[in-house]
Amino acid sequence: MLPLALLALAGTCVAGQGSKSFSEYSWPELADMSLLDRLKLYPWKLEMISVGFIAAYVLTFFIGSKYNDKLVNNFLNANLDLLKEQFSQVGVTRSKLLAKDDSEHYAFYATGRLNIESLTAKFKLQPRQNVFVWFLELVFDFFTGTVAPPQDVVDLTFQIDSQASLNYDDFIWAIVSKDNMNQLRKENYFLSLTKTSESNKLPVEFVFMNEVPEMNEVLHHKKFNVVLEKCKSFLKFVAVTDQSNEKPETLSDTTPSKKIVVQLRIPKSTAEVEAANELLKFLLNDYIDYVVSKASFRAELTRRCKKTREAEVSKLKKLEEDLKKEQLAAKKLEDQKKQKSGLNADEQRKLEKKQQERKQRRQMGKQKIRQ
Amino acid sequence: MNPAVSNLVLMLALYVTCTLLTLGVYLYTRSIIIKKNDLTTLKYLEPPSTLQGESESKLIVTTVKDYDLKQLQSAVKGVFTGVAMMAFMHLYMKYANPLLMQSISPLKSAFESNLVQIHVFGKPATGDLKRPFKAGAGLFGGLGAPQQKTDKESIEKAEISGTGGIKEE
Numbered sequence: 135m136l137p138l139a140l141l142a143l144a145g146t147c148v149a150g151q152g153s154k155s156f157s158e159y160s161w162p163e164l165a166d167m168s169l170l171d172r173l174k175l176y177p178w179k180l181e182m183i184s185v186g187f188i189a190a191y192v193l194t195f196f197i198g199s200k201y202n203d204k205l206v207n208n209f210l211n212a213n214l215d216l217l218k219e220q221f222s223q224v225g226v227t228r229s230k231l232l233a234k235d236d237s238e239h240y241a242f243y244a245t246g247r248l249n250i251e252s253l254t255a256k257f258k259l260q261p262r263q264n265v266f267v268w269f270l271e272l273v274f275d276f277f278t279g280t281v282a283p284p285q286d287v288v289d290l291t292f293q294i295d296s297q298a299s300l301n302y303d304d305f306i307w308a309i310v311s312k313d314n315m316n317q318l319r320k321e322n323y324f325l326s327l328t329k330t331s332e333s334n335k336l337p338v339e340f341v342f343m344n345e346v347p348e349m350n351e352v353l354h355h356k357k358f359n360v361v362l363e364k365c366k367s368f369l370k371f372v373a374v375t376d377q378s379n380e381k382p383e384t385l386s387d388t389t390p391s392k393k394i395v396v397q398l399r400i401p402k403s404t405a406e407v408e409a410a411n412e413l414l415k416f417l418l419n420d421y422i423d424y425v426v427s428k429a430s431f432r433a434e435l436t437r438r439c440k441k442t443r444e445a446e447v448s449k450l451k452k453l454e455e456d457l458k459k460e461q462l463a464a465k466k467l468e469d470q471k472k473q474k475s476g477l478n479a480d481e482q483r484k485l486e487k488k489q490q491e492r493k494q495r496r497q498m499g500k501q502k503i504r505q
Numbered sequence: 506m507n508p509a510v511s512n513l514v515l516m517l518a519l520y521v522t523c524t525l526l527t528l529g530v531y532l533y534t535r536s537i538i539i540k541k542n543d544l545t546t547l548k549y550l551e552p553p554s555t556l557q558g559e560s561e562s563k564l565i566v567t568t569v570k571d572y573d574l575k576q577l578q579s580a581v582k583g584v585f586t587g588v589a590m591m592a593f594m595h596l597y598m599k600y601a602n603p604l605l606m607q608s609i610s611p612l613k614s615a616f617e618s619n620l621v622q623i624h625v626f627g628k629p630a631t632g633d634l635k636r637p638f639k640a641g642a643g644l645f646g647g648l649g650a651p652q653q654k655t656d657k658e659s660i661e662k663a664e665i666s667g668t669g670g671i672k673e674e
Contacts, residue, residue: 312544312568319566323670330546330566330664338544345665381670442665 191265198262199237205286205400206232206240206257212407213414220418221253222246237263249426251295257400260284282317286400287370290414292422294392302429304390305439307353308343308373309336309362318370318397319343324377327442335359339366343373345442346435352428361416364409370397372417374425377443385450388443394422516604523608524588527615530625531581537624538577543569548660549637552651562654564663565637572636577620584611 156175164172210231217224221244225231233241240257247253261267261284268284275283306324319325328343335354336342340362342350353374362369376390396417401410474482548566553559567575591607594600615621619638622628630636637653654660 312546312571314571315568316566319564320669323667326669327665327667329661330548332546341546379670380672381667383672442667446667 202259249298251293256289290396292394298426299392304376306375310371322379323381324375368399520608527611530615538573550654
């Protein structure tokens with residue numbers, strides 16, 4: 135690439151001095167020249183621009199993706215000691231800590247701890263490696279608001295194991311940052327099943343989103359506020375839930391699977407990273423085991439949670455039934471068509487007459503009932 | 506100097522100053538909103554927009570600050586749309602008369618807007634100025650326009666309706 139560029143530079147210099155430009159020469163004249171002369175004469179401007187453009191793109195790709203790598207590793211390394219202390223297997227495989235899908239999606243996995251089946255962390259970063267997409271997303275968000283603004287987000291999901299799940303009730307309880315909370319409710323199914331309530335027990339930047347407000351007394355651990363105060367700049371929510379974040383589409387999706395979900399903007403400054411570490415410490419050392427052992431409630435409280443779940447299940451059932459009915463009707467219509475096509479004209483007429491009579495009789499019957 | 510030309514220059518100057526003043530008023534209001542940082546939660550039901558084919562009203566859970574900033578952004582957007590329209594009318598179709606009219610009216614509506622009334626003039630946010638603000642009389646008559654609902658019953662019902670987390674593919 136370099137010799138080509140040098141050649142091009144030389145070429146343009148020569149062309150500047152020369153009397154005729156490349157396009158002014160006729161084909162026979164050009165054919166008479168040596169290869170070197172022709173290369174010197176040729177204006178390399180377009181090639182230089184395109185090569186420069188590609189080089190800039192490749193360079194920004196590497197810079198952007200390195201920066202994303204750094205952000206994720208920075209966060210993970212700060213918490214690695216804690217994670218190793220808590221989990222027997224840390225990392226997606228024995229030798230690899232992170233799984234990198236592409237330069238904006240990363241995943242981390244850990245397993246082997248009392249009460250927790252697994253911890254998955256899903257990182258979704260800004261598309262820094264692709265400057266065009268990044269810029270477009272920023273512009274579209276600013277002017278139209280239809281595209282979500284690019285953000286560095288990590289979702290930490292502590293899946294509670296089946297044994298521990300039996301120890302406490304099905305409910306949804308969350309502390310959510312007020313900043314952009316409508317969007318969070320829209321993105322997470324379980325949050326859209328809860329009621330939002332302010333409380334003077336929380337820092338002003340946060341609200342409770344829960345099914346039963348009386349549960350706050352137990353679930354709002356006394357150490358929570360100190361941690362929240364430190365994490366208020368980047369914590370999006372902490373949720374204890376038995377429902378998924380995606381809206382269930384079939385009945386089998388509604389079976390509760392208990393987990394504790396934490397969403398953060400990926401911390402950048404050292405103070406933020408430290409605060410995030412403190413949050414994780416609090417969750418792993420105190421909170422998760424506390425929930426598993428303490429979160430059983432009186433029947434009056436859990437009844438309300440059950441009611442919401444039943445309502446959601448019946449909604450899905452109705453949808454499924456409607457779908458079945460539709461399929462049946464379509465099948466019936468097709469059968470009739472098949473039957474008709476198999477008969478000759480006379481028989482078709484007879485069949486139609488019969489169907490008409492049947493319809494009339496049915497209507498008569500309906501009228502009688504009305505009277 | 507040709508009197509017609511000098512009139513035009515005067516009008517243009519007036520238009521530009523008024524537009525800048527309008528934007529200035531909004532920016533000043535914005536700075537006040539951010540300084541106040543009112544994080545009181547606000548819940549209301551947005552009527553379904555028939556244009557987008559929605560049938561159910563949407564629950565909005567936000568803070569007073571976020572709500573105000575959003576309203577302000579739409580007001581600023583309105584000013585820019587006005588400027589674009591004006592540019593088209595004046596530069597392309599060569600109309601000069603709307604310049605005068607259009608220089609006063611955005612400024613007037615800026616001073617009359619709910620946000621400026623509340624934050625700049627310090628009026629209490631009650632009565633007509635209670636959030637969520639009523640949808641103004643639009644192009645098609647304000648009487649029939651669907652309004653936001655704020656009654657407790659319908660909000661409580663909408664809150665636990667599980668409308669979130671729909672996979673978009």
